[in-house]
Amino acid sequence: MDRIQDLHLFRTVVRAGSLTSAGNHLGLSPAAMSGRLKALEAHYGVSLLKRSTRSMNLTPEGRLLFENSDRVIEEFDTLEATLRSGGSDLRGSITLTCPSDLGRQHVAGMVDEFLAENPEIQMRMFLTDNVLDIVETGCDVAIRYGNLPDSALTTRRLGPNRRLICCAPAYAERHGMPATPHDLAQYNCLALLRSDRIMDEWEFIKDGETMTIRIQGDRMSSDGFALRHMAMEGVGLVRKSLWDVAGDLKSGRLLSVLDDYTRSPFGFHLLTDHRTMMPRRIRLFIDFAVRYFKRLSGELAAYV
Structure with missing residues (x-):
């Protein structure tokens, strides 16, 4: 100075x-x-x-x-x-990570609306079903499914969510529908691949009792978007968050099965490492995202 x-x-x-x-x-x-x-x-x-x-x-x-x-x-x-001024001119970049299917179906459109109102901001989006460390990767914001562990990260709830087991009507016609989670051993189940493990253990809860079923199938993918499309093609059963499949359930492209075992809430949050001295552009984006998903939440009421 x-x-x-x-x-x-x-x-x-x-x-x-x-x-x-x-x-x-x-x-x-x-x-x-x-x-x-x-x-x-x-x-x-x-x-x-x-x-x-x-x-x-x-x-x-x-x-x-x-x-x-x-x-x-x-x-x-x-x-x-x-x-x-905390970046009052609202210039600069925001780096965001979110699940691939959510990103394609909802976040990309949200970003379009946000940038239309704030044309001097640039967005960098990492669409991945791997859970990135937002501190190590330098991400400003992460949108995540799941119940969060305790951490120093700042979180905002974005809306209701649960996980469902889904298949195409054609697959249900050929193979019938499972009556209990234990029946999944007889079905082709599509598993998500993450960098550190295969997500082949599906958890179910009914009447306070939790059961974990190891699924099997002939296809796995690191892309949740691809898994959903495989299911719509009649390949097998897929486990997805409600936000990913609500449109398909409404249109009839997918059916949900084992609903009595998938009623438990499943988190849907926005996380940031910024706490004090948060740049104004990031604070503005977070508030925009909360309002955006609150607006969409009403469309999910029938499935929660």
């Missing part, structure tokens, strides 16, 4: 033509002005002004500094104003 102030002083001296005139403008004595100027020259290790009792001229190094001083001071003032 002192260096910027000294640069401002140097620019004032050059424009005023003398230390005395510049000092009168800045409210500083000639001795104070001279001391500040000498400190600036000592910092850069060069002479900036040739001074005599009658004249003052710029050295080549002084001219270089003076010619660039306007730009440097203006850029610093702009940066400082932006930081002090």
